[in-house]
Amino acid sequence: MNFVIEHTWDSWPVMHDPVNVKFSPGDGGLLMEVSAPFFDDPKAPAGPPGQPFPGLWDYEVVESFFLNSATEKYLEVEVCPHGQHLVLLLSGRGNAFQQGLPLSFQATVDGGKWKGTALLPWKYFPPGVNKMNSYAIHGSGVGRTYEALYPIPREEIAEGQKPNFHLLEYFQDFRLQAIMGEDWVQPESDLWKTK
Template sequence: MHEPVTIRFKPAEGGLLMEVSAPFFNDPSAPPGEPGKPFNGLWDYEVVESFFLNSKTVQYLEVELCPHGQHLVLLLSGVGNAFLKELDLDFEADTISDWGKWTGRAVIPWSYFPPGVNKMNSYAIHGSGIGRTYESLFPIPPEDIEEGQGPNFHKLEYFRKFSLKWVMGEDWEQPPSELWESAP
């Protein structure tokens, strides 16, 4: 019951540009962390996030962006098993230029992506208390939701097909990453 959240992916120098345009609810208010810096627990605030998965290895990247300028980047190996947290990110957010909306631009370095990304999902979260709202690009079908089940962004079986080559071009090859060599 609001304008949609849009996420665009584009080529960038050294990585993938993630552009967000979304309604600005300002609920909950800003996290206590410094804008431009990682903030653990950002998922408890207003965020837009994207996950990039290699479904064969179950390795994935989680990128969370907040309209107040904080971000959170996690590298996960196995469902919910983050082995690297709070990675730096070139991210800027703007809540002033277009009243009632926020925009964000982040360049996600190639080294953060697991090799062989073949699925993804994105989410938008805002609100407090009983007004907390969770939105998903590829939601869990209602018939698959178990009684009493809360939001779970790590239900990887509901992610859908995605290729970085769709953004970068068919001839593009993903650079290797030392970060993933240490993955458990």
């Protein structure tokens, strides 16, 4: 299942080759494959590749969110062309109760493009995922660009509004069974039992 990020967060068309995010069955989880232009702006985070990096959203990054819209429990996965990643579990809008979870993620840069592959373990997904959104961020200062798979319609943007990727009402329908097969049942996870 392939998704193409063709708009900025506020519904303007992107002015470069779009970011592609593909999901497919993986070994014990969902395989997330990113193919994107490489802007090299900002420069690489200071942390080692393959490790979680707090505040990764301040760098060049692609993010995917998986939401149970009834409970507002959701998984946020951020990956970076330099190999760092950040996984957050959230209960309620913007309320992370765990972050920096381990992730199998590899990224490679080839000229003006980068590719990344992450295996998202089933235990990271909240029960009953039914919505998702994906985002891409790059650039520095006034050139910082925020892109969204499902952007906010222009007519709904308030004066002075800033990008906010936790506006869950703009997420769209998403079923893991559409990727894994209609008979697939999501494994239970202890990570979500007390939240």
